[in-house]
Amino acid sequence: MSKIIIVGGGLAGGLAAIYLARRGHSVHVVEKRSDPQENISSYVDRSSSRGIGVSMTARGIKAVLGAGIPKEELDLCGEPISGMSFFVGGKFKVRKLVPVENLLPLSLDRSAFQKLLNKHGIINGVKYHFGHKCIDVNLEQKYITTQDKNDDFHYISGDLIIATDGARSKVRQAMQNAIRCFEFHQSFFRHGYKTLVIPDAAKLNFRKELLYFFGMDSKGLFGGRAAIIPDGSISFCICLPYKGAISLNMQKKEEVLQFFTRYLPEMPADTRNEMVKQFLEKPSNDLINARSSTFHYKKNALLLGDSAHATAPFLGQGMNMALEDAQIFSQLLEKNHDDFEKTLPEFTQLRKIEADAMQDMARANYQVLSSSSPILPMRIKYTNFMHKKFPTVYPPDMAEKLYFTSMPYSHLQNLQSQQNVWYKLGRMN
Ligand SMILES: Cc1cc2nc3c(=O)[nH]c(=O)nc-3n(C[C@H](O)[C@H](O)[C@H](O)COP(=O)(O)OP(=O)(O)OC[C@H]3O[C@@H](n4cnc5c(N)ncnc54)[C@H](O)[C@@H]3O)c2cc1C
Numbered sequence: 315m316s317k318i319i320i321v322g323g324g325l326a327g328g329l330a331a332i333y334l335a336r337r338g339h340s341v342h343v344v345e346k347r348s349d350p351q352e353n354i355s356s357y358v359d360r361s362s363s364r365g366i367g368v369s370m371t372a373r374g375i376k377a378v379l380g381a382g383i384p385k386e387e388l389d390l391c392g393e394p395i396s397g398m399s400f401f402v403g404g405k406f407k408v409r410k411l412v413p414v415e416n417l418l419p420l421s422l423d424r425s426a427f428q429k430l431l432n433k434h435g436i437i438n439g440v441k442y443h444f445g446h447k448c449i450d451v452n453l454e455q456k457y458i459t460t461q462d463k464n465d466d467f468h469y470i471s472g473d474l475i476i477a478t479d480g481a482r483s484k485v486r487q488a489m490q491n492a493i494r495c496f497e498f499h500q501s502f503f504r505h506g507y508k509t510l511v512i513p514d515a516a517k518l519n520f521r522k523e524l525l526y527f528f529g530m531d532s533k534g535l536f537g538g539r540a541a542i543i544p545d546g547s548i549s550f551c552i553c554l555p556y557k558g559a560i561s562l563n564m565q566k567k568e569e570v571l572q573f574f575t576r577y578l579p580e581m582p583a584d585t586r587n588e589m590v591k592q593f594l595e596k597p598s599n600d601l602i603n604a605r606s607s608t609f610h611y612k613k614n615a616l617l618l619g620d621s622a623h624a625t626a627p628f629l630g631q632g633m634n635m636a637l638e639d640a641q642i643f644s645q646l647l648e649k650n651h652d653d654f655e656k657t658l659p660e661f662t663q664l665r666k667i668e669a670d671a672m673q674d675m676a677r678a679n680y681q682v683l684s685s686s687s688p689i690l691p692m693r694i695k696y697t698n699f700m701h702k703k704f705p706t707v708y709p710p711d712m713a714e715k716l717y718f719t720s721m722p723y724s725h726l727q728n729l730q731s732q733q734n735v736w737y738k739l740g741r742m743n
Pocket of ligand 1: 322326346447480483507627631633635
């Protein structure tokens, strides 16, 4: 049995802790926020407008079930999704999605899911250190320094340090200093985002089994996604450029009102006013892609989830991949009899290819969504048309495979590149 320190008790950390505890390790999770079972407010984070609803696809669901969490309990954290609704030209166009592996995606309440993970962590004997911020990492000696809410310092040492402390990972920073030629690349987008939450989705007549997308006809200016979670609220994630007349920088009530009237469907006046109010009050957030050349340091430390490969949500896969990371790591440990020296490099080798593929596809999707060229949407229509007509020879739409299967991202990327070739051939003909 080894002592494993997990830095960051979010979604990846929460699931990794369960997997590792089930393997018989002594697992310590260090989380800067407070215990979600006692105080969920720091996890909901409505004022700083971080994403509240997230879509969990087949890949994420399988990873959660693989850790012994019953499906009925997971289902209570989300609404099953059976289609997508696109608001284009003043109308909603619904596209039904047919599950391939028999698992419907979930529109998940992030904080309910976090609580579920921690509940099962406790059942499996995980020890949590809430309110502890990791401020320093000694990779060679395998210990971390934390600062608690009273500004007291603590040292926690172990046999392995796992980083699940998100896009701005402290452990990754230590790896950047310790590893020779460690390559790290962080990129941002022309767009950032705000999340607006309407407590009563029923008022809008939105269907809870659909994911809603807006701004498809904005020529790449605006992208919006809305999803209902089980508490009956709906969260709108609104992506806009940082600068310009229509942007995150809009400060006048009339400007924002005009924007919502133009791009969001008819909604009750009080809801629209609430959205305008929240838009003006809430700070905006950045969308980040972060790439690291390796995910491990010797046999001492490993990056999982966003700390390894933070990805802007243009495919909605960041959490799903983070959860799958935890499952794959556990499977590799099983294969290698918990030999960290063997497992850590294997994890990097296996997951780096997948993370790069996922990030490339997310970026490519962003280029389509943010392009003002009419050719790209036409390409999508063409692709759908061709697949319908020639289902056996023309590759299917990525969304179906992404949402309903856990096919490796690198395989999907391959399919996508074939699709592009087919598209070009089709056009020449
Ligand atoms: C707007 C938006 C929408 C998204 N939608 C989707 C979606 O639909 N589907 C999807 O799959 N993904 C989505 N994502 C991506 C998803 O949110 C992330 O990929 C996922 O949260 C990564 O989980 P994580 O546990 O690796 O990191 P995080 O969720 O960032 O968790 C990191 C944890 O570490 C803690 N921490 C950080 N620093 C320290 C420290 N120094 N000491 C102690 N603790 C620390 C934090 O408090 C937090 O609990 C979305 C992202 C955004 C921004």
